[in-house]
Amino acid sequence: xxxxxxxxxxxxxxxxxxxxxxxxxxxxxxxxxxxxxxxxxxxxxxxxxxxxxxxxxxxxxxxxxxxxxxxxxxxxxxxxxxxxxxxxxxxxxxxxxxxxxxxxxxxxxxxxxxxxxxxxxxxxxxxxxxxx
Amino acid sequence: xxxxxxxxxxxxxxxxxxxxxxxxxxxxxxxxxxxxxxxxxxxxxxxxxxxxxxxxxxxxxxxxxxxxxxxxxxxxxxxxxxxxxxxxxxxxxxxxxxxxxxxxxxxxxxxxxxxxxxxxxxxxxxxxxxxxxxxxxxxxxxxxxxxxxxxxxxxxxxxxxxxxxxxxxxxxxxxxxxxxxxxxxxxxxxxxxxxxxxxxxxxxxxxxxxxxxxxxxxxxxxxxxxxxxxxxxxxxxxxxxxxxxxxxxxxxxxxxxxxxxxxxxxxxxxxxxxxxxxxxxxxxxxxxxxxxxxxxxxxxxxxxxxxxxxxxxxxxxxxxxxxxxxxxxxxxxxxxxxxxxxxxxxxxxxxxxxxxxxxxxxxxxxxxxxxxxxxxxxxxxxxxxxxxxxxxxxxxxxxxxxxxxxxxxxxxxxxxxxxxxxxxxxxxxxxxx
Ligand SMILES: Cc1ncc(COP(=O)(O)O)c(C=O)c1O
Numbered sequence: 001x002x003x004x005x006x007x008x009x010x011x012x013x014x015x016x017x018x019x020x021x022x023x024x025x026x027x028x029x030x031x032x033x034x035x036x037x038x039x040x041x042x043x044x045x046x047x048x049x050x051x052x053x054x055x056x057x058x059x060x061x062x063x064x065x066x067x068x069x070x071x072x073x074x075x076x077x078x079x080x081x082x083x084x085x086x087x088x089x090x091x092x093x094x095x096x097x098x099x100x101x102x103x104x105x106x107x108x109x110x111x112x113x114x115x116x117x118x119x120x121x122x123x124x125x126x127x128x129x130x131x132x
Numbered sequence: 133x134x135x136x137x138x139x140x141x142x143x144x145x146x147x148x149x150x151x152x153x154x155x156x157x158x159x160x161x162x163x164x165x166x167x168x169x170x171x172x173x174x175x176x177x178x179x180x181x182x183x184x185x186x187x188x189x190x191x192x193x194x195x196x197x198x199x200x201x202x203x204x205x206x207x208x209x210x211x212x213x214x215x216x217x218x219x220x221x222x223x224x225x226x227x228x229x230x231x232x233x234x235x236x237x238x239x240x241x242x243x244x245x246x247x248x249x250x251x252x253x254x255x256x257x258x259x260x261x262x263x264x265x266x267x268x269x270x271x272x273x274x275x276x277x278x279x280x281x282x283x284x285x286x287x288x289x290x291x292x293x294x295x296x297x298x299x300x301x302x303x304x305x306x307x308x309x310x311x312x313x314x315x316x317x318x319x320x321x322x323x324x325x326x327x328x329x330x331x332x333x334x335x336x337x338x339x340x341x342x343x344x345x346x347x348x349x350x351x352x353x354x355x356x357x358x359x360x361x362x363x364x365x366x367x368x369x370x371x372x373x374x375x376x377x378x379x380x381x382x383x384x385x386x387x388x389x390x391x392x393x394x395x396x397x398x399x400x401x402x403x404x405x406x407x408x409x410x411x412x413x414x415x416x417x418x419x420x421x422x423x424x425x426x427x428x429x430x431x432x433x434x435x436x437x438x439x440x441x442x443x444x445x446x447x448x449x450x451x452x453x454x455x456x457x458x459x460x461x462x463x464x465x466x467x468x469x470x471x472x473x474x475x476x477x478x479x480x481x482x483x484x485x486x487x488x489x490x491x492x493x494x495x496x497x498x499x500x501x502x503x504x505x506x507x508x509x510x511x512x513x514x515x516x517x518x519x520x521x522x523x524x525x526x527x528x529x530x531x532x533x534x535x536x537x538x539x540x541x542x543x544x545x546x547x548x549x550x551x552x553x554x555x556x557x558x559x560x561x562x563x564x565x
Contacts, residue, residue: 039488039508
């Protein structure tokens with residue numbers, strides 16, 4: 001059973017209170033949103049991919065527990081400037097490692113929500129005029 | 133700093149703390165070596181030694197399948213299983229023993245009515261009247277039935293304080309209404325619904341009534357004949373009994389007229405290769421090997437509850453609930469879901485604008501040993517109606533104490549401090565922010 005100091009480490013609370021690129025991207029080429037129906041966590045990720053499949057920019061938005069939102073911020077920061085291939089190669093285990101503290105299976109779902117959304121987002125082009 | 137608000141508690145309304153000794157699990161530690169305060173009783177309850185012993189006693193001495201052997205153990209098991217049916221009959225005051233059907237739980241009981249009665253009786257345009265506060269298990273089966281039959285679902289709206297809007301109920305009740313299916317007690321709001329009034333008005337309009345009693349039978353005395361209810365559903369695991377068993381009560385004439393739902397062994401009278409004739413009640417609705425040992429355990433749980441008395445249990449829970457409600461009401465920024473204490477049973481759910489229910493459940497468990505539920509508690513439409521994604525729920529039973537409520541409050545205040553904005557800054561990794 002991880003203790004609270006472990007679970008809510010300072011850098012995690014930092015990401016929660018001061019997230020990386022929370023908001024929307026007017027130039028998004030790809031976007032996806034999903035939720036964890038069990039607890040109502042929601043994460044949306046908007047990506048701007050260039051022709052070479054490189055992430056020019058990426059933003060996330062959402063609502064939910066500290067783990068779901070801080071992990072989204074950490075993931076987006078990690079993937080900024082990387083390529084689609086990097087995203088596809090980034091495994092769930094690596095996501096859990098990036099987050100840090102050991103999580104019980106139920107809380108792993110919170111942590112992996114943004115990872116799942118990002119994996120789907122690269123396959124979800126935004127119809128032009130769809131986003132504003 | 134002291135965190136416990138000075139709210140009075142009437143200890144004369146409480147049950148003796150010594151009864152906690154009957155529940156071995158209550159001396160467990162959870163989280164960071166905290167003594168357990170189990171406040172998740174609306175999800176499932178714990179079992180006293182008397183129930184645990186009854187269960188192991190069956191397995192050690194009398195277990196066999198029921199209704200099919202002439203050997204000693206089968207006769208013993210059959211007798212115990214049928215005795216369990218009798219104790220349920222007495223608990224809810226059913227007129228006939230065979231009006232008590234053992235199922236796997238409330239969900240199975242409601243599905244049985246939705247499939248069997250619903251498919252046989254609902255026509256396109258007929259209406260089933262539910263409410264916004266229903267548990268998914270009293271919504272989804274009716275959505276499925278509506279899809280099969282063309283029946284229309286209507287929902288009784290709620291008042292601002294989380295009670296059924298009874299004026300709207302009367303407007304929604306028309307000659308098209310064939311069934312009203314509502315919870316006696318909301319598992320999220322705690323609201324005690326006026327079921328006697330609902331039943332009387334529904335009957336006057338020519339509709340039948342199913343009561344989801346999952347949260348009422350364990351906590352309040354229920355008399356099906358006095359209520360004149362048509363169907364009643366509840367679960368063993370929410371009343372100190374094992375999981376895997378529940379009850380469907382139905383009036384004899386209704387159950388007799390309904391086609392069997394599940395087909396298989398036990399529910400038949402005679403089987404030929406291409407046809408069968410169904411058994412009489414209650415076997416008609418108990419296809420296959422029933423939850424033999426869970427039913428016997430449930431009966432031991434009923435004995436235990438009756439030895440203490442449901443009225444005394446209700447008084448105990450009401451006092452704890454009022455105590456918790458008053459203390460939580462003093463916490464700034466906390467929104468209590470549902471009505472004032474006098475309209476509610478033994479639970480309090482709450483939400484915070486800024487802090488997700490997960491944080492409460494996690495920290496309450498790890499640092500305070502308090503087990504609460506975080507999420508939507510199988511009432512997504514109700515949460516959507518309330519405009520929140522999730523809530524935290526503390527639900528009480530006969531073994532809970534005011535000291536446990538104090539730990540809950542202390543924990544809630546700690547979470548509030550822990551996740552208060554502090555002007556934290558993330559270490560910058562990216563140049564272009
Ligand atoms: C009001 C209500 N109805 C139905 C159910 C479903 O009960 P079970 O899961 O035992 O079938 C529950 C339990 O969560 C409940 O609280």
